[in-house]
Amino acid sequence: MHRIASVLLVALATTAAAAAENAPSGKPPLAVLTDFPGGSAEVVAIDQARRLVRIKPADHPDRGWRVWWYFHVTGIQPGEVISVEVMCEPFGLPDHAAVSTDDRRWTQTAPGSRIKGSVTYHHKVAGREVWFAWGPPYLPRDAADLIARAEKACPQAKGFELCRTLEDRPVPALRISPPDGGPARPPAIWVQARQHAWETGASWIAQGLVEWLISDDPRAATLRKKTAWTIVPIMDADNVVRGAGGKNEMPRDHNRDWDDSPHWRSVQAAQRGIKEMAGDYRFALFLDLHNPGPNEHESYFYTGPRDTLSPVQIANLDAFLRAASAEVRGPPPFSGIIRESGPTYDKDHWREIAKNWVNRNSTEAVAVTFEAAWNSPAGTQDGYRQVGRQLGLAIERYLRNKPE
Ligand SMILES: [Zn+2]
Numbered sequence: 001m002h003r004i005a006s007v008l009l010v011a012l013a014t015t016a017a018a019a020a021e022n023a024p025s026g027k028p029p030l031a032v033l034t035d036f037p038g039g040s041a042e043v044v045a046i047d048q049a050r051r052l053v054r055i056k057p058a059d060h061p062d063r064g065w066r067v068w069w070y071f072h073v074t075g076i077q078p079g080e081v082i083s084v085e086v087m088c089e090p091f092g093l094p095d096h097a098a099v100s101t102d103d104r105r106w107t108q109t110a111p112g113s114r115i116k117g118s119v120t121y122h123h124k125v126a127g128r129e130v131w132f133a134w135g136p137p138y139l140p141r142d143a144a145d146l147i148a149r150a151e152k153a154c155p156q157a158k159g160f161e162l163c164r165t166l167e168d169r170p171v172p173a174l175r176i177s178p179p180d181g182g183p184a185r186p187p188a189i190w191v192q193a194r195q196h197a198w199e200t201g202a203s204w205i206a207q208g209l210v211e212w213l214i215s216d217d218p219r220a221a222t223l224r225k226k227t228a229w230t231i232v233p234i235m236d237a238d239n240v241v242r243g244a245g246g247k248n249e250m251p252r253d254h255n256r257d258w259d260d261s262p263h264w265r266s267v268q269a270a271q272r273g274i275k276e277m278a279g280d281y282r283f284a285l286f287l288d289l290h291n292p293g294p295n296e297h298e299s300y301f302y303t304g305p306r307d308t309l310s311p312v313q314i315a316n317l318d319a320f321l322r323a324a325s326a327e328v329r330g331p332p333p334f335s336g337i338i339r340e341s342g343p344t345y346d347k348d349h350w351r352e353i354a355k356n357w358v359n360r361n362s363t364e365a366v367a368v369t370f371e372a373a374w375n376s377p378a379g380t381q382d383g384y385r386q387v388g389r390q391l392g393l394a395i396e397r398y399l400r401n402k403p404e
Helices: 001-023 138-155 200-213 219-225 237-241 264-281 309-327 355-359 381-400
Strands: 029-031 041-045 051-054 068-075 081-087 098-100 113-117 118-124 129-133 155-165 170-176 189-193 228-232 282-290 299-303 338-340 366-371
Touching: 029 041, 113 189, 118 129, 138 155, 138 170, 138 200, 138 237, 155 264, 170 264, 189 200, 189 264, 200 219, 200 282, 200 381, 219 381, 228 264, 264 282, 264 355, 282 355, 282 381, 299 309, 309 366, 309 381, 355 366
Parallel strands: 051 081, 189 228, 189 282, 282 366, 299 338
Antiparallel strands: 029 068, 041 051, 068 129, 081 118, 098 129, 113 118, 155 170, 170 228, 299 366
16 A cells, blocks of 8 residues: 555656656646636646647536536746647637636637647736636636625525535526516516536626616616516536536436426426416516537527417517517627527427427417527627626517517
């Protein structure tokens, strides 16, 4: 036991010494850390001499696409340029990497250089450490902060736990209810993000929508007096914390789990919550937030197949899409692109997509998936938050113009 340990120690010391020796004179060895919520990287190599870190997203078998990466680099000499090569599927290879010096406030690197299967980003780092990620991370702590701020700013806002996950993590959520003396059966709106854990832009959009909704904007103030909201910034908390992709995970993708016996607790709780809202209020709108493929340069909506919708649902859907075209100017904009997710989109499981379940279980609600284009300089915390605000304005416009 002791002998093995000491051999291991010698090996580690030798590796560290070799790393330090390879580093250019006076520079400390670079190290990659991922032991924190959401962290994800498998280190392929660290070239100390070239100050290059080569990684793949961590492998989480059965936990969905291997496209999410988020890691901490230490050992930087302030002012030096660090290179990061990410080897991955195209969905995990943005033109710009997200980068942060404090793990809270994220900007972007310059565009990376792309070859088949990888992108290399170069970034001059001012301090001794830096974080890189596919996009700005959004963790349960961010959802908790948002909910606490909403409760403080708005007496109508109240946080609650949607459920606990199969791994016993809380799924934080926010209700914004009409004040006492408001309408008897106001329109109800359900907004959720991150059925797919890697799509962090979706959570930032939910955040921007909430920030607008609790703000002083007169349109927001009027809207929250006469509507009821539930907002879930992170549906798949387990994969978000694990740092896994989530999309197409086993045994079921969250967004193919919406049948009569869902596997995932957050889907079970969302179905219950939507049914409760439909009982207490008039269920008006379901918005499921996502990020699409890397080559989509405009945001778009998936809708239910029109031949499955009632005339009222179709009229409401078209009115909402008109309001969204007017308000969601981006960047990136929504200029009217819609796609249907019916049998030609997913022959076997289209019925188990969230918004299609909502359509089946409501009479007049608009139920849509929003796919926010991300692979651009606007794919930042502020860019997404702006799109969230614009979606809030679209909802306000839609409901204001809707005949009772
Ligand atoms: Zn998605």
